[in-house]
Amino acid sequence: MKRYFALIPAAGVGARMAASSPKQYLPLNGVPMLQHTLEAFRRSALIAHTYVVVSAADGYIDSVAPEGGVTVLRCGGATRMDSILNGLRAIRAEVRDDDMVLVHDAARPGLTPALIAKLISAVGEHEGGGLLALPVVDTVKSTRSGALETTPRDGLWLAQTPQMFSYALLLRALALAPDPNAITDDASAVEMLGFSPKLVEGHPRNLKVTLPTDIAIAEMYLGQDSK
Numbered sequence: 001m002k003r004y005f006a007l008i009p010a011a012g013v014g015a016r017m018a019a020s021s022p023k024q025y026l027p028l029n030g031v032p033m034l035q036h037t038l039e040a041f042r043r044s045a046l047i048a049h050t051y052v053v054v055s056a057a058d059g060y061i062d063s064v065a066p067e068g069g070v071t072v073l074r075c076g077g078a079t080r081m082d083s084i085l086n087g088l089r090a091i092r093a094e095v096r097d098d099d100m101v102l103v104h105d106a107a108r109p110g111l112t113p114a115l116i117a118k119l120i121s122a123v124g125e126h127e128g129g130g131l132l133a134l135p136v137v138d139t140v141k142s143t144r145s146g147a148l149e150t151t152p153r154d155g156l157w158l159a160q161t162p163q164m165f166s167y168a169l170l171l172r173a174l175a176l177a178p179d180p181n182a183i184t185d186d187a188s189a190v191e192m193l194g195f196s197p198k199l200v201e202g203h204p205r206n207l208k209v210t211l212p213t214d215i216a217i218a219e220m221y222l223g224q225d226s227k
């Protein structure tokens with residue numbers, strides 16, 4: 001039977017948030033962001049175990065008090081990709097090559113067990129794994145060439161997490177990526193090996209909290225859960 005593990009990179013500094021503590025520990029409706037994120041996996045009956053990657057010097061993780069079913073790995077790296085690769089290597093003895101790993105940003109606290117189940121069900125046995133993503137709904141402008149251009153939005157998606165792959169495929173993809181720090185998500189590394197991860201429609205509530213203005217939006221979605 002397939003087993004599903006969550007790997008949560010939580011070793012960032014949150015430079016764009018510019019807060020006094022790393023953004024994954026900022027309170028959202030009074031609860032640290034990372035605790036909201038862990039809650040989605042704790043409530044999912046599909047997840048065998050959750051691993052959280054924090055930096056070696058992290059002084060905040062104890063405030064989150066992860067419950068059973070969560071292991072903290074103090075092996076965060078300089079970039080998101082380094083943190084994930086270090087985490088994958090750290091759990092080598094605890095997972096099999098064909099176990100599925102769901103990589104999910106600590107900074108996406110609006111994830112729900114229903115979205116986890118949707119991803120797992122839609123990806124099924126698809127060889128290249130898959131990810132939650134949102135179709136682009138606005139008109140897209142580009143200044144890349146120097147002149148203002150309008151790019152057709154059809155076929156464009158915004159990548160979310162979780163991004164799910166077999167342990168062996170994800171480890172190989174990240175280890176072989178020519179410049180891991182130039183890629184911003186896990187699927188990109190898997191695409192470089194010639195696979196085509198499946199896109200599964202996510203939800204706006206699964207936004208990545210990046211800028212100070214994202215806090216109120218995340219709190220609004222999380223507030224709906226307690227009603």
Ligand SMILES: Nc1ccn([C@@H]2O[C@H](COP(=O)(O)OP(=O)(O)OP(=O)(O)O)[C@@H](O)[C@H]2O)c(=O)n1
Nearest residue numbers: 009010011012013014015016078079083106107
């Ligand atoms: N060296 C890093 C950098 C990022 N992350 C994690 O990767 C996720 C997505 O990254 P991002 O939103 O870019 O977080 P930060 O790197 O913290 O933010 P910023 O780029 O603004 O500094 C976050 O959960 C973050 O903690 C990580 O584990 N290790």
Ligand SMILES: C[C@](O)(CO)[C@H](O)COP(=O)(O)O
Nearest residue numbers: 105159160161184185186208
């Ligand atoms: C993985 C990711 O969440 C997909 O949107 C995102 O690429 C990571 O965040 P970053 O801000 O680009 O580092």
